[in-house]
Amino acid sequence: MDYKDLLKKLSESYGVSGHERGIYDLLKKEFEPISDEVKEDNFGNLIFKKKGTKGKYKVMLAAHLDEIGLMVKDIDEKGFIKFTTVGGVDQRTLPSQEVIVHGKKDLLGVIGSKPPHLLSSEDMEKAIKIDDMYVDVGLQKEEVEKLVSIGDIITVKREFKELLNENVSGKALDDRAGVVVMAVCLEELKKVYHYHDVYAVATLQEEVGVRGATTSSYNIEPDIAIAIDVTHAKARGVSRDIEVGKGPAIGKGPNIHPAVYKGLVDIAKKYNINYQIEPLPGHSGTDAWAIQVSKKGVPTGLVSIPLKYMHTSVETANMKDIIESGRLLAHYIANLPEELEGHLCY
CATH class of the missing domain: 3.40.630.10 (Zn peptidases)
Known part of the structure; x- marks a missing residue:
């Protein structure tokens, strides 16, 4: 094997x-x-x-x-998906991740948040809270709601990688x-x-x-x-x-x-x-x-x-x-x- x-x-x-x-x-x-x-x-x-x-x-x-993973908890008026965690997810690692929303069909999305240009100097020093993040799948609310339900699971999309000296990452x-x-x-x-x-x-x-x-x-x-x-x-x-x-x-x-x-x-x-x-x-x-x-x-x-x-x-x-x-x-x-x-x- x-x-x-x-x-x-x-x-x-x-x-x-x-x-x-x-x-x-x-x-x-x-x-x-x-x-x-x-x-x-x-x-x-x-x-x-x-x-x-x-x-x-x-x-x-x-x-x-x-x-560990994420779970859909809301879909806002613009079609952005709000989420919570399943298990001990480190929320500091979530911004800018590619994810898959496992709804009626799998949807590729990205975790977004307010750009650094628009943050106050005080907020720049803080980790982004999970309540300030969202998944963008590129659809309007009506289209998202046809495919995604509250409670659907979201997973990070990550390819397994081989590093040097028999080390592996994923x-x-x-x-x-x-x-x-x-x-x-x-x-x-x-x-x-x-x-x-x-x-x-x-x-x-x-x-x-x-x-x-x-x-x-x-x-x-x-x-x-x-x-x-x-x-x-x-x-x-x-x-x-x-x-x-x-x-x-x-x-x-x-x-x-x-x-x-x-x-x-x-x-x-x-x-x-x-x-x-x-x-x-x-x-x-x-x-x-x-x-x-x-x-x-x-x-x-x-x-x-x-x-x-x-x-x-x-x-x-x-x-x-x-x-x-x-x-x-x-x-x-x-x-x-x-x-x-x-x-x-x-």
């Missing part, structure tokens, strides 16, 4: 929280050859199962499919990069024996409350789970020890089971996989938060891909980190003992 091409396809697809279904066909096409079973649960999460040789225990992987790498990690893991597991059944779940609505992880972990009842997400990496003005290109970040803290953490670190050392440690003193802000407390509780880990410029349309990650994350998970699963009782004691 060409993982960079898969990430490109996923990044350029559109699936704001609650509207992820447009990516289902692509995911099924890519994951069916590396899965034994593919199903969709009641909430809409896509579950790709890889059977183990024993099948006594269940290992769950979770990476969220949804992305929208929604949070967390479509994590979905690619699951693909790497399942493909690696085809080459080795592993005792336990693996459930790789593309979860929905993480950006608005880890909802897909909540429902899927409740239904699957995993014995072990590992969430896959992105984490902030060192960048200009961002002081972090975690860096892009230096391997996956393994989470450590109260959201993480210590035996799962230790197992991931031990495997990284055993197979010479570069890794970084991410201290998480509280809420991890990921699907791991919901999975850990599902039903009777689930021993949960977290593997994160270092990412720059999170929640913008130019999120930047490194393909080596993505592939190494998948290898780490595959080796971890393949090295789990046949009996897990006692293995996961604190």
Whole structure:
């Protein structure tokens, strides 16, 4: 499988929280050859199962499919579309973006605001408020209203780009990069024996409350789970020890089971996989938060891909980190003992 091409396809697809279904066909096409079973649960999460040789225990992987975006809230008298946000959109990045309004048909538009020439010197020093922005699709109000309704979704139009040194940039790498990690893991597991059944779940609505992880972990009842997400990496003005290109970040803290953490670190050392440690003193802000407390509780880990410029349309990650994350998970699963009782004691 060409993982960079898969990430490109996923990044350029559109699936704001609650509207992820447009990516289902692509995911099924890519994951069916590396899965034994593919199903969709009641909430809409896509579950790709890889059977183990024993099948006594269940290992769950979770990476969220949804992305942040915008929603139509009004159409003014001149046909300009007013909007609000879905998820944690950084409104400072919105002016001058090309967008697609997903109405009765897709409409290309641009986000406009008052030109700088017409701003007061005081306003020039401030970030533009979302209430002062609008989408211009080039139509009059009557024409817009025939095609666009209140509540329709708007997404940023952005092409996936390859940068130097295996770095890549695009929208929604949070967390479509994590979905690619699951693909790497399942493909690696085809080459080795592993005792336990693996459930790789593309979860929905993480950006608005880890909802897909909540429902899927409740239904699957995993014995072990590992969430896959992105984490902030060192960048200009961002002081972090975690860096892009230096391997996956393994989470450590109260959201993480210590035996799962230790197992991931031990495997990284055993197979010479570069890794970084991410201290998480509280809420991890990921699907791991919901999975850990599902039903009777689930021993949960977290593997994160270092990412720059999170929640913008130019999120930047490194393909080596993505592939190494998948290898780490595959080796971890393949090295789990046949009996897990006692293995996961604190």
